[in-house]
Amino acid sequence: MHSPDILESGLVAPRRFRLDEYHRLIDVGVLGEDERVELLEGVIVEMTPQGRPHALVISRLNRFMSRVLGDAYSVRPQLPLSLGDDSEPEPDLAVVTRHEEETSQAHPRSALLVVEVADDSLRRDRLLKGRIYARARVPEYWVVDVTGRAVEVYSEPDVDAGRYRTMRTLGVGETLSCATLPGLSLPVAELFA
Numbered sequence: 001m002h003s004p005d006i007l008e009s010g011l012v013a014p015r016r017f018r019l020d021e022y023h024r025l026i027d028v029g030v031l032g033e034d035e036r037v038e039l040l041e042g043v044i045v046e047m048t049p050q051g052r053p054h055a056l057v058i059s060r061l062n063r064f065m066s067r068v069l070g071d072a073y074s075v076r077p078q079l080p081l082s083l084g085d086d087s088e089p090e091p092d093l094a095v096v097t098r099h100e101e102e103t104s105q106a107h108p109r110s111a112l113l114v115v116e117v118a119d120d121s122l123r124r125d126r127l128l129k130g131r132i133y134a135r136a137r138v139p140e141y142w143v144v145d146v147t148g149r150a151v152e153v154y155s156e157p158d159v160d161a162g163r164y165r166t167m168r169t170l171g172v173g174e175t176l177s178c179a180t181l182p183g184l185s186l187p188v189a190e191l192f193a
Contacts, residue, residue, distance in 0.1 A: 016042030018085050040128055042086040048121045053146045057117045057191050058092050061144075065095065068184055073112070074101040081114070082107040083136035089129060092117045092144075095181060110136055112180045117144045130154060131162040139180045149192050151176050 017025070022039045025031045036047040050058075058077060065075045076094045083089065088107065093115040096108045114133050116125040125143050133141045134157040141154040141164065150171050154164035170176055170188050177185035 014043050016086065017044060018042070019082060019088055022088060038080075038090045039086065039088040040132060045124075047090065048119075051119060053192075054117050054119055057144055057146060060191055060193075061093055061115060061117075064186055064190075065093065065184065069095065069181065072098055073181070074098050076101070076108070076111075080107040081111055081136070082109050083132055087132045087136075089132060091115060091129075111138050113140050113142070113178055113184075114138050115142045115144065117146060119146045122147075126152070130164060133157070134164050135159055135162045140178055142176070144191060146192075149188075151188055151191070155179060 017039060019039065022031075022044065025044075026033060031037060031044070036049075037044050038047060039045075062075055062077050069075065073095050074097070076091075076096060078090050078092060079094070080088045080090050081094055091111075091114045093113075094108070094111040095113040096111050100108050116129055118125045122143070122145060130141060130143075134154075137157055137159055139155065139157065141157075143152040143154070144150075145152065150169050152167060152169050153176070154167050156165035157163075158165050172189045172192065174188050175185055176188050176191075
């Protein structure tokens, strides 16, 4: 197996997979359903293990969102989103309409809000996953920086450029709210209590 430095340097090009190939790898048992991997821009990437602070933030946000959003929406903790032909991330939380989740024959193909909780994965969440979510037209994307005790709120996706036009950082003394989901508002401090 090649070291990440060799892969990142461009000396070795990784084999890229399409979404249908990735699903076949799961179906035939090459990848187990319990393996902590996701498909990001055609590359099968191992997911970072979660420490206690990371897990607590996910749990708090999941509880809060499920209570506030009610039955019209589904809060999906660490479940796949099929985004385009080459990506199937498993964000820490994604909010989709209940209708889309229950009527689709596949994983949801977009979300109203995606949340990644980051510590070691902060760079990947900002850059790679931000690009994937922007291209998939996810209207709002939050990166919860556990170490920095802040939330980066990305909005106004530029599909062609694969980035968000707007980003603002909210600290512990501020209130986090979601433009696409009115009523979803909480003090940032509650995430890190």
